[in-house]
Amino acid sequence: MTATVTPATTSEGETPEDTKSPAGKAPQGNRGRRSVPYLLTVGMLAGLVVICLVSAGIGAYEIPIGDVIASAQHRIGLGGAALDRVGESVLWNVRFPRIVLALIVGASLGCAGALMQGVFGNPLAEPGVIGISSGAAVGGVASITFGLTFFGSWTLPVCAFVGGLITVFLVYAMSRSGGRTEVVTLILTGVAVTAFGGAMIGLFIFFADNAEITQITFWQLGSLAQATWPKVLAVLPWALVGLAIAPFYSRKLDLLSLGERPARHLGVDVERMRVVLMFVTALLTAAAVAVSGIISFVGLVVPHLLRMLAGPGHRFLVPGSALGGALVLAGADLTARTIAAPAELPLGVLTALIGSPFFFWLLRRTRRKQGGWA
Amino acid sequence: MIRSLFAVRHRELPAPVEPGTTLASAEALHIKLGARHVLRGVDIEARAGEVVALVGPNGAGKSTLLAALATDLTPDAGTVRICGKDAGEWSAGELALRRSVLPQAASLSFPFLVEEVVRMGRAPWNGTALADNDDEVIAAALRATETTEFAARPFSALSGGERARVALARVLAQQAPLLLLDEPTAALDLRHQELVLRVCRERAAAGDAVVVVLHDLGLAAAYADRVAVLHDGTIAAEGAPAEVFDGALLSRVYRQPVEVLPHPRTGTLLVFPERG
Numbered sequence: 001m002t003a004t005v006t007p008a009t010t011s012e013g014e015t016p017e018d019t020k021s022p023a024g025k026a027p028q029g030n031r032g033r034r035s036v037p038y039l040l041t042v043g044m045l046a047g048l049v050v051i052c053l054v055s056a057g058i059g060a061y062e063i064p065i066g067d068v069i070a071s072a073q074h075r076i077g078l079g080g081a082a083l084d085r086v087g088e089s090v091l092w093n094v095r096f097p098r099i100v101l102a103l104i105v106g107a108s109l110g111c112a113g114a115l116m117q118g119v120f121g122n123p124l125a126e127p128g129v130i131g132i133s134s135g136a137a138v139g140g141v142a143s144i145t146f147g148l149t150f151f152g153s154w155t156l157p158v159c160a161f162v163g164g165l166i167t168v169f170l171v172y173a174m175s176r177s178g179g180r181t182e183v184v185t186l187i188l189t190g191v192a193v194t195a196f197g198g199a200m201i202g203l204f205i206f207f208a209d210n211a212e213i214t215q216i217t218f219w220q221l222g223s224l225a226q227a228t229w230p231k232v233l234a235v236l237p238w239a240l241v242g243l244a245i246a247p248f249y250s251r252k253l254d255l256l257s258l259g260e261r262p263a264r265h266l267g268v269d270v271e272r273m274r275v276v277l278m279f280v281t282a283l284l285t286a287a288a289v290a291v292s293g294i295i296s297f298v299g300l301v302v303p304h305l306l307r308m309l310a311g312p313g314h315r316f317l318v319p320g321s322a323l324g325g326a327l328v329l330a331g332a333d334l335t336a337r338t339i340a341a342p343a344e345l346p347l348g349v350l351t352a353l354i355g356s357p358f359f360f361w362l363l364r365r366t367r368r369k370q371g372g373w374a
Numbered sequence: 375m376i377r378s379l380f381a382v383r384h385r386e387l388p389a390p391v392e393p394g395t396t397l398a399s400a401e402a403l404h405i406k407l408g409a410r411h412v413l414r415g416v417d418i419e420a421r422a423g424e425v426v427a428l429v430g431p432n433g434a435g436k437s438t439l440l441a442a443l444a445t446d447l448t449p450d451a452g453t454v455r456i457c458g459k460d461a462g463e464w465s466a467g468e469l470a471l472r473r474s475v476l477p478q479a480a481s482l483s484f485p486f487l488v489e490e491v492v493r494m495g496r497a498p499w500n501g502t503a504l505a506d507n508d509d510e511v512i513a514a515a516l517r518a519t520e521t522t523e524f525a526a527r528p529f530s531a532l533s534g535g536e537r538a539r540v541a542l543a544r545v546l547a548q549q550a551p552l553l554l555l556d557e558p559t560a561a562l563d564l565r566h567q568e569l570v571l572r573v574c575r576e577r578a579a580a581g582d583a584v585v586v587v588l589h590d591l592g593l594a595a596a597y598a599d600r601v602a603v604l605h606d607g608t609i610a611a612e613g614a615p616a617e618v619f620d621g622a623l624l625s626r627v628y629r630q631p632v633e634v635l636p637h638p639r640t641g642t643l644l645v646f647p648e649r650g
Contacts, residue, residue, distance in 0.1 A: 267467040
């Protein structure tokens with residue numbers, strides 16, 4: 001992920017110097033705006049390292065940050081020293097898988113949000129808001145209720161993926177008319193799809209036994225508490241494939257913001273790109289939902305903030321949102337498990353608490369800019 | 375994935391063409407939108423070095439014809455050929471090197487800067503040797519449309535007429551030999567209407583084919599080499615403005631008495647609705 005961020009930003013950073021400025025005022029404005037992605041990338045990376053270290057140290061069993069680093073050095077054979085048996089076990093079997101899982105889920109949600117907004121040409125599109133997460137959750141719950149195991153530990157992600165994929169195409173087909181997606185239609189479609197998803201989940205819970213109900217409930221609240229390395233491995237490939245494909249479509253997403261036809265006039269095979277990106281979005285959403293249930297608003301807030309800071313160019317926005325999502329979710333998970341210690345807030349509840357007001361503000365702002373919905 | 379990454383390098387670049395070569399043509403073109411027959415047997419050609427104006431009343435099929443030449447619409451009957459090949463035989467990327475299209479209304483989903491919008495016009499050349507000229511081409515396109523001073527502003531902060539000019543700058547930056555412009559002057563003031571049509575003439579003089587939908591018949595008379603008058607999905611008349619702009623014909627097509635007279639000094643045709 002980092003590797004894809006850096007070249008994009010440097011290549012953009014070079015341009016102002018060797019451009020014979022096309023416009024009198026352009027260079028200052030552009031230089032300011034173009035160095036922002038670079039600073040943001042560095043800032044977010046630094047933040048990520050700090051949060052990971054703090055997160056690894058804090059908890060019921062305190063481990064000083066120095067010891068965390070020493071243990072990590074020891075494991076990869078760069079000196080350092082191992083901790084005692086308990087410390088080593090807490091760090092490597094409980095904390096690190098949880099942190100890695102938070103990074104995967106956050107990066108997937110952030111990136112999926114940026115892609116959705118680009119594909120729909122609408123800043124309010126997000127897997128949670130328009131019902132994709134709900135669709136993936138139906139798939140996930142179904143696999144728990146029916147005790148499906150055909151793919152071993154991959155069963156739940158596969159079912160979540162299928163559920164997400166069906167929903168993404170459904171929402172897309174229902175909310176577009178005449179090559180445009182109207183905000184109202186999009187949100188209402190999301191409401192309808194989420195309601196239907198809720199009904200399906202209710203139905204599955206009705207047929208589930210007690211143990212399954214407990215499992216479903218915990219999963220649905222959105223939590224990373226049950227993180228283990230096998231869980232990480234079950235979703236890592238999905239997330240990686242999605243995150244790897246996404247940046248290749250950055251330029252085309254820029255062109256798509258001109259509209260469907262103009263994008264085609266500029267050589268974009270719009271239909272194919274749509275299908276690929278919906279697939280990628282479903283993949284990323286499924287990866288996130290499969291381990292952590294529905295965690296909403298990360299995909300909405302992160303790309304939006306980055307767009308405000310660094311401009312709407314997708315070459316930064318897509319990888320940047322993945323990085324930002326990882327940062328936000330790692331931070332949120334740290335907060336969720338420390339703020340009410342020794343109890344633990346469900347992560348999905350925390351992000352929804354913070355995200356909903358933001359969504360409200362965004363809705364108001366978009367409405368003001370468009371002068372109403374009608 | 376990998377193939378689409380490198381596809382650009384295998385793309386066949388358009389060869390330079392002789393003036394007068396047909397770059398786009400429609401033959402016996404029929405197009406149905408919904409239940410309505412919008413075009414009913416239209417034949418038209420756009421040749422290198424020429425400005426062709428499409429005029430006619432609202433709903434006559436001008437924009438539909440332009441969209442068909444842009445290969446946005448599939449003909450229900452008849453053919454559309456671009457640069458000698460059937461429209462369906464080109465890939466999206468190859469077409470982008472050959473024809474550029476100015477839509478009637480310019481929209482943008484996210485607040486890109488004007489310069490970034492114009493730079494999008496260079497996308498088809500990405501990965502080719504000509505991409506090295508991007509900055510000069512963009513600067514020239516901004517100058518030609520008098521939008522240089524907005525370059526660092528967000529597109530969304532511009533007025534309707536300014537947006538229309540930026541959209542045109544993007545189309546010019548694409549440097550395709552066939553330009554299809556749908557009402558490029560609709561939102562513009564007097565000065566910029568003239569400017570846009572002068573730009574069309576310059577592009578034609580440089581060897582491009584320009585097809586432009588116009589409502590102002592005076593502009594069409596002054597700047598077009600050929601005019602096609604559309605009426606109810608067919609071409610009612612086609613030829614040089616002096617041949618086509620005839621009071622009786624225009625009065626019939628527009629259902630409004632029209633007077634055509636030569637300018638006392640230049641001789642260019644002036645078209646007026648008859649007023650009491």
